[in-house]
Amino acid sequence: MSRYFTEDHEWIDVDGDIGTVGITDYAQGQLGDIVFVDVPEEGKELAKGDEAAVVESVKAASDVYSPVSGTVIEGNTALGDVPALVNEDPEGEGWFFKLTLGDTSDLDGMMDEIAYEAFVAKL
Amino acid sequence: MSDDVDIIEVTETLPLDAWHRAHGARMVEFASYHMPIQYEGIMAEHLWVRESAGLFDVSHMGQLHLSGDGVDEALETLVPADIKSLAVGRMRYSLLLADNGGILDDLMITRWEHGLYLVVNGAVKYDDIAHLREGLADAITINHLDDCALLALQGPKAFDVLSRHATGAYPLETLVFMSGGQFEIGGHEAWISRSGYTGEDGFEISIAADVAEAVADLLCSNAEVKPIGLGARDSLRLEAGLPLYGHDLDPDTTPIAADLGFALSKRRREEGGFPGAEFILAERAAGAALKRVGLLIDSKQPVREGAAVVDAGGVEVGRVTSGGFAPSVGGAIAMAYVPAASAVPGTIVTLAQRGKTHTGTVTTMPFIPHRYVR
Numbered sequence: 318m319s320r321y322f323t324e325d326h327e328w329i330d331v332d333g334d335i336g337t338v339g340i341t342d343y344a345q346g347q348l349g350d351i352v353f354v355d356v357p358e359e360g361k362e363l364a365k366g367d368e369a370a371v372v373e374s375v376k377a378a379s380d381v382y383s384p385v386s387g388t389v390i391e392g393n394t395a396l397g398d399v400p401a402l403v404n405e406d407p408e409g410e411g412w413f414f415k416l417t418l419g420d421t422s423d424l425d426g427m428m429d430e431i432a433y434e435a436f437v438a439k440l
Numbered sequence: 441m442s443d444d445v446d447i448i449e450v451t452e453t454l455p456l457d458a459w460h461r462a463h464g465a466r467m468v469e470f471a472s473y474h475m476p477i478q479y480e481g482i483m484a485e486h487l488w489v490r491e492s493a494g495l496f497d498v499s500h501m502g503q504l505h506l507s508g509d510g511v512d513e514a515l516e517t518l519v520p521a522d523i524k525s526l527a528v529g530r531m532r533y534s535l536l537l538a539d540n541g542g543i544l545d546d547l548m549i550t551r552w553e554h555g556l557y558l559v560v561n562g563a564v565k566y567d568d569i570a571h572l573r574e575g576l577a578d579a580i581t582i583n584h585l586d587d588c589a590l591l592a593l594q595g596p597k598a599f600d601v602l603s604r605h606a607t608g609a610y611p612l613e614t615l616v617f618m619s620g621g622q623f624e625i626g627g628h629e630a631w632i633s634r635s636g637y638t639g640e641d642g643f644e645i646s647i648a649a650d651v652a653e654a655v656a657d658l659l660c661s662n663a664e665v666k667p668i669g670l671g672a673r674d675s676l677r678l679e680a681g682l683p684l685y686g687h688d689l690d691p692d693t694t695p696i697a698a699d700l701g702f703a704l705s706k707r708r709r710e711e712g713g714f715p716g717a718e719f720i721l722a723e724r725a726a727g728a729a730l731k732r733v734g735l736l737i738d739s740k741q742p743v744r745e746g747a748a749v750v751d752a753g754g755v756e757v758g759r760v761t762s763g764g765f766a767p768s769v770g771g772a773i774a775m776a777y778v779p780a781a782s783a784v785p786g787t788i789v790t791l792a793q794r795g796k797t798h799t800g801t802v803t804t805m806p807f808i809p810h811r812y813v814r
Contacts, residue, residue, distance in 0.1 A: 349671070350483040352765040353741045353772075373742050375482040375765050376671055378794075400740075 356392030502565025541716025639680025681805025
C-alpha cells in the first residue's frame with residue numbers, strides 16, 4: 318500500500334484500485350478544532366480536483382478536494398458523530414472517504430511522504 | 441501621466457507582539473495589526489475563560505481622550521448617549537451615528553476626573569478620529585492614547601486574580617460593572633474598568649505600552665490565567681449576544697434594527713439633537729423592517745457571516761452577520777437580520793449557504809447568561 322500527498326494537504330492511501338482519502342496532520346493543525354465534517358455518499362462520482370467533502374473548524378469552512386477521479390464507496394460516518402477524530406487521528410481514524418480509482422495515472426506527480434514533509438517545511 | 445498614488449498598507453505590530461509569539465500564539469492580520477488568533481486552540485481557550493480567567497490583548501482598539509470646555513455638549517452632538525449625567529468613573533456604551541442614522545462605530549465612553557475616555561474599534565479608529573475632529577468644536581482637544589496598551593482579564597476568577605495585584609485609593613471590589621478607576625498593578629499606573637466583551641465578569645486595563653509585557657507576565661503568573669486569542673474572543677462575544685462592528689453593525693444598520701435601543705438615553709430621546717434623531721425616533725416608534733436576532737442552528741454545521749435568510753420561495757429577505765460553533769452552547773449559533781415578522785423568539789427561519797439550506801430558531805440573546813457583577 319502506498320500513500321500519496323497533494324499540495325492541498327490531502328493524503329490518499331492506495332491499495333489495488335481502492336483509495337482512502339483524508340487530510341494531513343499539518344492541515345488539521347492549521348484548521349484548529351474541527352466541529353463538523355460533511356463526507357460524500359456512496360456512489361458519488363468524483364473527478365480529480367472536485368470538491369468532495371467539507372470540513373468546518375471553529376474559525377472557518379474549508380473544502381476537501383478529491384485527489385483522484387473515481388466512485389465513492391464509503392464516507393466515514395464516524396466523523397458525523399465525532400468530527401474531532403480529524404484532529405486526534407487525521408491520518409488514521411479520521412479518514413474522510415474511500416473510492417475506487419478510475420485511473421491510477423491520476424497519482425502521477427503526487428508527493429510521497431518525504432516530499433510532502435519537505436513541502437510543508439517550506440510553508 | 442497618472443494621479444495614482446501607491447498606498448502601501450503596512451501591517452503594524454502591537455506592544456505585546458513578541459510576547460504573543462513567545463507564548464506560542466498563531467498570529468494573523470486583523471485591523472492592520474499582527475494579532476494572536478489562538479494559542480493552544482480556540483475551543484480550549486473559550487472554555488477556559490468561561491470557567492477560570494483569560495488575558496486578552498486588545499491594544500489594537502483606539503483609546504482616545506477628549507477634553508476642553510463644553511466637551512459633554514460637543515460629544516452629545518455625535519452620539520445618542522446622555523453624557524452630561526455620566527458621573528466620574530462611570531462608563532456607557534454608545535454609538536457614533538451618521539446623519540442618516542447609520543452606525544459609524546460602537547464605543548465605550550467613560551468620565552475621567554478630567555475629560556472623557558473613549559474606546560473605539562481598531563479597524564475604524566482613524567475614521568472615528570477624523571469624524572470626531574470634524575464634528576467637535578475646535579475648543580475640544582482629541583488625544584489619541586496610542587502610547588497605551590489595553591488588556592482585558594475576563595472570567596469568573598478574574599476578580600480573585602486582579603485583586604492580588606491591583607492597589608488603589610479604594611479596593612477593587614468597589615468597582616461594579618461599567619465603572620472604573622485609577623489603580624496600580626505591579627507598581628505601574630493603570631486605568632481599570634469592570635467591563636469586557638465576553639459576557640463574563642472581568643476587567644479592562646489600560647496601561648503604558650512600555651509596561652504591557654510586565655503587566656501581562658504578572659497576570660499570567662497566576663495559575664488561573666491563560667492568554668486567549670481573537671478566535672475565542674469572537675466565539676465568547678457571539679455567545680454573549682454582543683454585536684461586532686463591521687460584521688453585525690455597519691453604516692447601513694441603525695440602532696433600532698440592531699436592537700440597540702437601550703443606547704438611546706431617555707433624555708436624548710426626549711430632546712433629540714443627535715445625528716439621524718428624526719429617522720431613528722420614527723423607526724423606534726414604528727419598528728424597523730429588519731431586526732438583529734439570535735439563531736440556534738438546527739444542524740451541527742455552522743452557518744456563518746454572509747449566509748442569506750430566505751423566504752419560502754427562496755428569495756433573500758435578510759442576512760447572517762455572525763455565526764459559528766459555540767463551544768459553551770455545544771452547537772452552531774448565529775446573529776442575523778431578519779424581517780420584523782420573523783423576529784419573534786421561536787420562529788423558524790430558513791438560511792442558504794453555499795447551495796445548501798439550513799434552518800435556525802430565533803432565540804433570545806444572550807445564548808449564555810451574562811455574569812456581570814453589578
